[in-house]
Amino acid sequence: MSASLKDVARLAGVSIKTVSNVVNGYAYVSPKTREKVEQALAQLDYRPNLTARNLRGGRTGIIALALPELDAPYFAELSRSVIDAAAEHGWTVLIDQTDGLLDRERQVLQGIREQMIDGLIFSPLAIxxxxxxxxxxxxPMVLLGERVLDGPTDHVAIDNLAAAREITAHLIGLGHTRIAAIGAQDRPSAGTAHLRLTGYRQALEAAGLPFDERLVASTESYRRRDGAEAMGRLLALPEPPQAVFCFNDLLALGALRTALTSNLRVPEDIAIAGFDDIEDARYSTPTLTTISPDKVAIARSAVELLDERLKGVGGSPPPRExxxxxxxxxxxSTAGR
Structure with missing residues (x-):
């Protein structure tokens, strides 16, 4: 049988309450006592009974993570970071895929398996x-992404405007003046696309370069196929672009394929940049220039906000950004080897 708090307390020569304080990370335990307890915990290979602890606190120990696409590398990498951060709290993560569909996202909002989860981390596209x-x-819920900004709930995101300006300015700084964008979308739910297109335009304006609508290639989705097809349209223009900013790395990988099969050298003939810093971007040939969001920090911030809500830290503070x-x-792909 597994060791109990009582067993650890007996071996360490302290009270059960003191062992509980050490296990739960309370600060008011002397270093000498803490060391004795930790040695006893290790010696007995103590494992906390999370089920019993959660039941006493009226919780399940399960949180949900709802994402648009589980097979998209960015969301797969983000999921891993959320699972790692949640594990530090002893939480299990239940993952749901919405496909960015309004009905499915509304179902998530109105409750995932009632009374089964303690909190929700949600990256919506349609609501x-x-x-x-x-x-x-x-x-308790924390939103990720750009669909709803300054909404009525806690929210974690990067500054997409600033990031798009920065990567476009990088291409401008290399001497390119005809810079295309791949990934524009017209639908109201495309918050990420709108922000990245705005940042691209702001960088052009700041550099005194004209905005040319012919250099903006719209895509239905953000897959490799979409990037490849969009690059084909751009290369067919009477004056093809010198550089391309793709709104995610999958689009950039597709664009890269089309450029190479068109016998163009990258970056000598055309420079290509992406967004998201997925693992594939570091192993493509050539490797991609990309915006790297701190996915670990996104996950940790969301989990910490959720934990504070569950613990009631600060009462009921207003939504936090x-x-x-x-x-x-x-x-x-932009700087060469």
Missing amino acids: GEEDLAGRTDRT VRVDHRLRIGE
């Missing part, structure tokens, strides 16, 4: 502020 305002489920850092990762 709006009116949907959030009409939410009846009281499960967390901006996570990003950086420009320069690869061979």
